Amino acid sequence: MPHSPAALEVRGLVKDFGPVAALDGKMIRVLDGVDITAHKGRVTALLGANGAGKTTTLECAQGLQRPSGGSVRLLGQDPWRAGAGLRSRVGIMLQEGGLPPALRPLPLLRHVASMYTAARGLDDLVLRLGIDGFASTTIRRLSGGQKQRLALACALVGNPDVLFLDEPSAGLDPQSRHIVFDLINELRAEGLAIILTTHLLDDAQRLADYVYIIDQGRTVREGTVAELTAHAKDAVREIRFEAPPGLELPVSRFPHLEAGEQTPGNYRVTGPLTPEDLATIARWWADNNVLPASIVLTARSLEDVFLDISGRGVR
Numbered sequence: 001m002p003h004s005p006a007a008l009e010v011r012g013l014v015k016d017f018g019p020v021a022a023l024d025g026k027m028i029r030v031l032d033g034v035d036i037t038a039h040k041g042r043v044t045a046l047l048g049a050n051g052a053g054k055t056t057t058l059e060c061a062q063g064l065q066r067p068s069g070g071s072v073r074l075l076g077q078d079p080w081r082a083g084a085g086l087r088s089r090v091g092i093m094l095q096e097g098g099l100p101p102a103l104r105p106l107p108l109l110r111h112v113a114s115m116y117t118a119a120r121g122l123d124d125l126v127l128r129l130g131i132d133g134f135a136s137t138t139i140r141r142l143s144g145g146q147k148q149r150l151a152l153a154c155a156l157v158g159n160p161d162v163l164f165l166d167e168p169s170a171g172l173d174p175q176s177r178h179i180v181f182d183l184i185n186e187l188r189a190e191g192l193a194i195i196l197t198t199h200l201l202d203d204a205q206r207l208a209d210y211v212y213i214i215d216q217g218r219t220v221r222e223g224t225v226a227e228l229t230a231h232a233k234d235a236v237r238e239i240r241f242e243a244p245p246g247l248e249l250p251v252s253r254f255p256h257l258e259a260g261e262q263t264p265g266n267y268r269v270t271g272p273l274t275p276e277d278l279a280t281i282a283r284w285w286a287d288n289n290v291l292p293a294s295i296v297l298t299a300r301s302l303e304d305v306f307l308d309i310s311g312r313g314v315r
């Protein structure tokens with residue numbers, strides 16, 4: 001991690017909401033010790049299940065919610081008390097977008113740009129995010145993914161030093177996701193501190209330099225994706241392959257593994273795979289004259305780490 005001052009430093013963050021009528025007027029504690037440090041030129045991901053406290057953490061970090069305890073420093077200032085000077089250096093893309101439904105994208109972007117002294121070139125943003133394709137449609141008629149891209153443009157138009165993205169790939173089709181991820185990578189290279197929330201492990205795995213796993217209002221694990229996945233208790237691995245559908249896998253030869261045909265023609269064997277297991281699978285291919293169309297062997301994923309921590313049940 002770089003030694004320059006952190007763009008965001010959150011220590012022991014506590015947030016209570018309430019009083020809640022359903023709890024006899026008691027307060028409800030939704031954050032109970034969140035610690036995060038985010039640096040410039042890095043993508044920092046807050047990863048957690050639904051309701052873990054990611055959005056509330058971001059809102060406290062942005063100065064939109066007042067913390068009940070702990071401390072938050074954003075670009076060296078307390079975001080709850082800071083004025084317009086700090087806000088002009090921070091870009092925020094909220095989960096719901098918060099876009100005015102009656103406006104059209106271009107006038108909205110021009111209006112947002114007019115509020116900043118150092119606005120980014122609008123034409124480039126509009127082209128990069130494919131907004132030109134729906135520039136004259138009113139916002140209420142835009143698809144979820146189009147709104148998402150417009151919200152990202154609004155967050156970037158002021159040329160911020162820090163960018164907050166709440167679930168940036170929600171509702172995006174693969175093409176839009178690709179465009180947004182490329183842009184995030186470029187912004188990181190430009191030196192922005194990017195802090196995003198996600199419950200999509202794939203997003204964290206693909207984008208994040210550093211990950212904080214939030215569970216029930218606390219930071220429970222942190223590290224690079226490689227660090228988080230390296231200290232696994234068992235070397236859980238997985239082999240996936242594509243072959244003609246309907247084949248009977250030799251499951252009795254590896255009772256310690258889970259094996260099956262996930263969808264027609266897509267097979268998966270997962271667990272503490274040994275070299276002998278791989279040889280067994282390869283022998284079975286040879287015996288059955290199967291030449292897989294593709295074979296993917298992966299190490300323990302962030303998903304395994306995440307599920308170990310957050311549990312497999314829905315909360």
Ligand SMILES: Nc1ncnc2c1ncn2[C@@H]1O[C@H](COP(=O)(O)OP(=O)(O)OP(=O)(O)O)[C@@H](O)[C@H]1O
Nearest residue numbers: 017018030048049050051052053054055056057199
């Ligand atoms: N204003 C509020 N009053 C009471 N409870 C709230 C309030 N805002 C959030 N909560 C609760 O705080 C908890 C954390 O919510 P938060 O939105 O921060 O989670 P999240 O990790 O962002 O979840 P998701 O992935 O579903 O967006 C949830 O249980 C939520 O119901």
